[in-house]
Amino acid sequence: MPLRAPIMLKIGDFTIWTLCDGYLDVDRQVFFQTKEESGKTRIPVNAFLIDRGKDLILVDTGMGKFFGPNGGELEKKIKEIGRECGEISSVLLTHLHPDHIAGIPLFKNATFFVSEKEFSYWSEEKNLNERNKKYFPFVQKIISSVKERIVQIVPEMSIFPGFKAVEAFGHTPGHVGYFLESRHEKLLFCGDLCTDMQLNCLDRPIAFDADQEQAIASRLKIFHQRDEEGFQILGAHITGFI
Numbered sequence: 012m013p014l015r016a017p018i019m020l021k022i023g024d025f026t027i028w029t030l031c032d033g034y035l036d037v038d039r040q041v042f043f044q045t046k047e048e049s050g051k052t053r054i055p056v057n058a059f060l061i062d063r064g065k066d067l068i069l070v071d072t073g074m075g076k077f078f079g080p081n082g083g084e085l086e087k088k089i090k091e092i093g094r095e096c097g098e099i100s101s102v103l104l105t106h107l108h109p110d111h112i113a114g115i116p117l118f119k120n121a122t123f124f125v126s127e128k129e130f131s132y133w134s135e136e137k138n139l140n141e142r143n144k145k146y147f148p149f150v151q152k153i154i155s156s157v158k159e160r161i162v163q164i165v166p167e168m169s170i171f172p173g174f175k176a177v178e179a180f181g182h183t184p185g186h187v188g189y190f191l192e193s194r195h196e197k198l199l200f201c202g203d204l205c206t207d208m209q210l211n212c213l214d215r216p217i218a219f220d221a222d223q224e225q226a227i228a229s230r231l232k233i234f235h236q237r238d239e240e241g242f243q244i245l246g247a248h249i250t251g252f253i
Protein backbone atom coordinates (compact mmCIF):
# COMPACT_ATOMS: atom_id res chain seq x y z
CA MET A 12 0.00 0.00 0.00
CA PRO A 13 1.51 3.38 -0.91
CA LEU A 14 2.08 5.56 2.13
CA ARG A 15 0.68 9.04 2.49
CA ALA A 16 2.92 11.72 1.05
CA PRO A 17 4.52 14.12 3.55
CA ILE A 18 2.05 16.79 4.71
CA MET A 19 3.21 20.30 5.55
CA LEU A 20 1.74 22.64 8.14
CA LYS A 21 2.87 26.06 9.39
CA ILE A 22 2.76 27.14 13.01
CA GLY A 23 4.08 30.69 13.39
CA ASP A 24 7.72 30.68 12.34
CA PHE A 25 7.97 26.89 12.14
CA THR A 26 7.31 24.50 9.27
CA ILE A 27 6.11 21.07 10.35
CA TRP A 28 6.08 17.94 8.23
CA THR A 29 4.08 14.83 9.05
CA LEU A 30 6.14 11.92 7.78
CA CYS A 31 4.49 8.51 7.66
CA ASP A 32 7.00 5.79 8.50
CA GLY A 33 4.58 2.96 7.75
CA TYR A 34 1.51 1.35 9.20
CA LEU A 35 0.57 -1.26 11.76
CA ASP A 36 -2.24 -3.76 11.44
CA VAL A 37 -3.41 -3.99 15.02
CA ASP A 38 -5.87 -6.53 16.47
CA ARG A 39 -9.17 -4.76 17.04
CA GLN A 40 -9.19 -6.38 20.49
CA VAL A 41 -6.40 -3.98 21.46
CA PHE A 42 -8.80 -1.06 21.07
CA PHE A 43 -12.14 -2.57 22.00
CA GLN A 44 -11.15 -5.30 24.46
CA THR A 45 -14.35 -7.28 24.00
CA LYS A 46 -14.71 -10.86 22.78
CA GLU A 47 -17.03 -9.81 19.95
CA GLU A 48 -14.27 -7.87 18.23
CA SER A 49 -12.03 -9.68 15.79
CA GLY A 50 -9.86 -8.82 12.82
CA LYS A 51 -7.39 -6.00 12.37
CA THR A 52 -7.41 -2.23 12.12
CA ARG A 53 -4.74 -0.34 10.20
CA ILE A 54 -3.16 2.67 11.91
CA PRO A 55 -0.38 4.95 10.65
CA VAL A 56 2.97 5.36 12.38
CA ASN A 57 4.06 8.98 12.02
CA ALA A 58 7.09 11.02 12.95
CA PHE A 59 7.19 14.83 12.68
CA LEU A 60 9.94 17.05 11.40
CA ILE A 61 10.09 20.67 12.49
CA ASP A 62 12.12 23.12 10.46
CA ARG A 63 12.87 26.17 12.53
CA GLY A 64 15.19 27.77 9.99
CA LYS A 65 18.51 27.27 11.73
CA ASP A 66 18.04 23.58 12.51
CA LEU A 67 15.77 20.56 12.26
CA ILE A 68 13.97 18.84 15.11
CA LEU A 69 12.21 15.49 14.92
CA VAL A 70 9.45 14.16 17.16
CA ASP A 71 9.76 10.35 17.46
CA THR A 72 11.66 8.16 14.99
CA GLY A 73 9.22 5.58 13.66
CA MET A 74 9.36 1.80 13.97
CA GLY A 75 12.13 0.80 11.56
CA LYS A 76 11.66 -2.86 10.64
CA PHE A 77 10.87 -3.87 14.23
CA PHE A 78 7.34 -4.99 13.34
CA GLY A 79 8.19 -6.28 9.86
CA PRO A 80 8.24 -4.88 6.34
CA ASN A 81 5.43 -2.30 6.73
CA GLY A 82 7.63 0.29 8.42
CA GLY A 83 11.01 1.93 8.15
CA GLU A 84 10.15 4.50 5.45
CA LEU A 85 11.17 7.54 7.49
CA GLU A 86 14.59 8.05 5.92
CA LYS A 87 12.99 7.96 2.46
CA LYS A 88 10.33 10.47 3.56
CA ILE A 89 12.96 12.85 4.92
CA LYS A 90 14.75 12.68 1.56
CA GLU A 91 11.44 13.28 -0.24
CA ILE A 92 11.20 16.70 1.39
CA GLY A 93 14.78 17.48 0.41
CA ARG A 94 16.48 16.89 3.76
CA GLU A 95 18.89 14.32 5.25
CA CYS A 96 18.79 12.40 8.55
CA GLY A 97 22.24 13.80 9.40
CA GLU A 98 20.83 17.34 9.45
CA ILE A 99 18.56 16.60 12.42
CA SER A 100 20.12 17.97 15.57
CA SER A 101 17.46 17.12 18.15
CA VAL A 102 14.93 14.32 18.55
CA LEU A 103 12.09 14.70 21.05
CA LEU A 104 10.86 11.26 22.15
CA THR A 105 7.32 11.00 23.52
CA HIS A 106 8.02 7.57 25.03
CA LEU A 107 10.18 4.52 24.49
CA HIS A 108 7.93 2.02 22.72
CA PRO A 109 9.62 0.40 19.68
CA ASP A 110 7.35 2.14 17.13
CA HIS A 111 8.76 5.46 18.35
CA ILE A 112 12.43 4.61 18.86
CA ALA A 113 13.45 1.95 16.35
CA GLY A 114 14.55 4.66 13.91
CA ILE A 115 17.05 6.11 16.42
CA PRO A 116 20.16 4.70 14.65
CA LEU A 117 19.36 6.86 11.58
CA PHE A 118 20.12 10.06 13.48
CA LYS A 119 23.84 10.07 14.06
CA ASN A 120 24.18 13.78 14.85
CA ALA A 121 21.16 14.16 17.09
CA THR A 122 20.65 14.64 20.80
CA PHE A 123 17.68 12.62 22.11
CA PHE A 124 15.31 14.14 24.67
CA VAL A 125 13.31 11.74 26.82
CA SER A 126 11.41 12.17 30.06
CA GLU A 127 13.36 11.27 33.18
CA LYS A 128 10.52 9.08 34.42
CA GLU A 129 10.34 7.17 31.12
CA PHE A 130 14.10 6.71 30.99
CA SER A 131 14.34 5.29 34.48
CA TYR A 132 11.37 2.95 33.93
CA TRP A 133 13.05 1.22 30.99
CA SER A 134 16.43 1.23 32.74
CA GLU A 135 15.26 -0.95 35.62
CA GLU A 136 15.09 -4.70 35.08
CA LYS A 137 12.36 -5.04 37.71
CA ASN A 138 9.92 -3.38 35.30
CA LEU A 139 10.14 -6.22 32.79
CA ASN A 140 6.70 -7.90 32.75
CA GLU A 141 4.42 -10.12 30.66
CA ARG A 142 3.17 -7.18 28.63
CA ASN A 143 6.52 -5.65 27.69
CA LYS A 144 8.83 -8.68 27.67
CA LYS A 145 8.76 -8.93 23.85
CA TYR A 146 10.44 -5.55 23.44
CA PHE A 147 12.01 -4.65 26.80
CA PRO A 148 15.51 -5.89 25.77
CA PHE A 149 15.20 -4.06 22.43
CA VAL A 150 14.37 -0.77 24.18
CA GLN A 151 17.31 -1.17 26.56
CA LYS A 152 19.71 -1.98 23.75
CA ILE A 153 18.74 0.90 21.50
CA ILE A 154 18.76 3.43 24.34
CA SER A 155 22.14 2.30 25.61
CA SER A 156 23.54 2.62 22.07
CA VAL A 157 23.01 6.41 22.26
CA LYS A 158 23.30 6.96 26.02
CA GLU A 159 25.93 9.71 25.67
CA ARG A 160 23.48 11.70 23.54
CA ILE A 161 20.41 11.40 25.79
CA VAL A 162 19.12 14.40 27.72
CA GLN A 163 16.52 13.66 30.40
CA ILE A 164 13.71 16.15 30.80
CA VAL A 165 10.72 16.72 33.07
CA PRO A 166 7.19 17.93 32.20
CA GLU A 167 6.74 21.71 31.93
CA MET A 168 10.40 22.07 31.08
CA SER A 169 11.19 24.43 28.22
CA ILE A 170 13.40 22.52 25.82
CA PHE A 171 14.02 25.25 23.26
CA PRO A 172 12.31 28.61 22.85
CA GLY A 173 8.75 27.71 21.88
CA PHE A 174 9.03 24.02 22.84
CA LYS A 175 7.74 22.63 26.12
CA ALA A 176 7.20 19.08 27.40
CA VAL A 177 3.78 18.28 28.86
CA GLU A 178 2.86 15.44 31.20
CA ALA A 179 0.73 12.77 29.51
CA PHE A 180 1.47 9.74 31.68
CA GLY A 181 -0.45 6.48 31.40
CA HIS A 182 0.24 4.98 27.97
CA THR A 183 3.70 4.43 29.43
CA PRO A 184 4.78 5.55 32.91
CA GLY A 185 6.71 8.59 31.69
CA HIS A 186 4.91 9.39 28.42
CA VAL A 187 5.01 13.09 27.50
CA GLY A 188 3.73 15.32 24.72
CA TYR A 189 5.45 18.41 23.34
CA PHE A 190 3.86 21.81 22.90
CA LEU A 191 5.12 24.06 20.16
CA GLU A 192 4.17 27.73 20.27
CA SER A 193 5.08 30.47 17.83
CA ARG A 194 3.44 33.82 17.11
CA HIS A 195 0.40 32.90 19.26
CA GLU A 196 -0.19 29.69 17.33
CA LYS A 197 0.02 26.46 19.30
CA LEU A 198 0.31 22.79 18.43
CA LEU A 199 0.65 19.64 20.53
CA PHE A 200 2.60 16.57 19.45
CA CYS A 201 0.63 14.09 21.52
CA GLY A 202 2.54 10.85 20.96
CA ASP A 203 0.21 7.99 21.86
CA LEU A 204 -2.05 10.01 24.14
CA CYS A 205 -4.74 9.41 21.51
CA THR A 206 -4.99 7.34 18.33
CA ASP A 207 -7.40 7.30 15.38
CA MET A 208 -9.42 4.67 17.23
CA GLN A 209 -10.08 6.88 20.26
CA LEU A 210 -10.92 10.16 18.56
CA ASN A 211 -14.65 9.64 18.84
CA CYS A 212 -14.44 7.98 22.25
CA LEU A 213 -11.81 9.66 24.39
CA ASP A 214 -12.44 7.49 27.43
CA ARG A 215 -11.74 4.27 25.53
CA PRO A 216 -8.69 2.52 26.99
CA ILE A 217 -6.36 0.47 24.84
CA ALA A 218 -4.64 -2.75 25.80
CA PHE A 219 -1.22 -1.19 25.13
CA ASP A 220 -1.68 1.38 27.92
CA ALA A 221 0.51 0.58 30.91
CA ASP A 222 -2.04 2.28 33.20
CA GLN A 223 -5.40 2.57 31.43
CA GLU A 224 -7.05 4.81 34.03
CA GLN A 225 -4.16 7.22 34.06
CA ALA A 226 -4.04 7.23 30.25
CA ILE A 227 -7.75 8.14 30.06
CA ALA A 228 -7.34 10.89 32.68
CA SER A 229 -4.39 12.38 30.77
CA ARG A 230 -6.32 12.27 27.48
CA LEU A 231 -9.45 13.88 28.90
CA LYS A 232 -7.42 16.61 30.61
CA ILE A 233 -5.45 17.53 27.51
CA PHE A 234 -8.45 17.41 25.16
CA HIS A 235 -10.36 19.61 27.58
CA GLN A 236 -7.45 22.04 27.47
CA ARG A 237 -7.52 21.83 23.66
CA ASP A 238 -11.22 22.76 23.66
CA GLU A 239 -10.52 25.74 25.92
CA GLU A 240 -7.41 27.01 24.13
CA GLY A 241 -8.04 25.82 20.58
CA PHE A 242 -4.63 24.34 19.72
CA GLN A 243 -4.09 21.66 17.08
CA ILE A 244 -2.95 18.12 17.79
CA LEU A 245 -0.73 15.79 15.81
CA GLY A 246 -0.29 12.17 16.89
CA ALA A 247 1.91 9.25 15.94
CA HIS A 248 -1.17 7.16 15.17
CA ILE A 249 -3.56 9.90 14.09
CA THR A 250 -4.26 10.39 10.40
CA GLY A 251 -3.95 14.09 9.55
CA PHE A 252 -4.34 16.60 12.37
CA ILE A 253 -7.17 17.41 14.74
Ligand SMILES: [Zn+2]
Binds near residue numbers: 247
Ligand atom coordinates in the same frame (compact mmCIF):
# COMPACT_ATOMS: atom_id res chain seq x y z
ZN1 LIG B 1 2.91 4.11 19.28
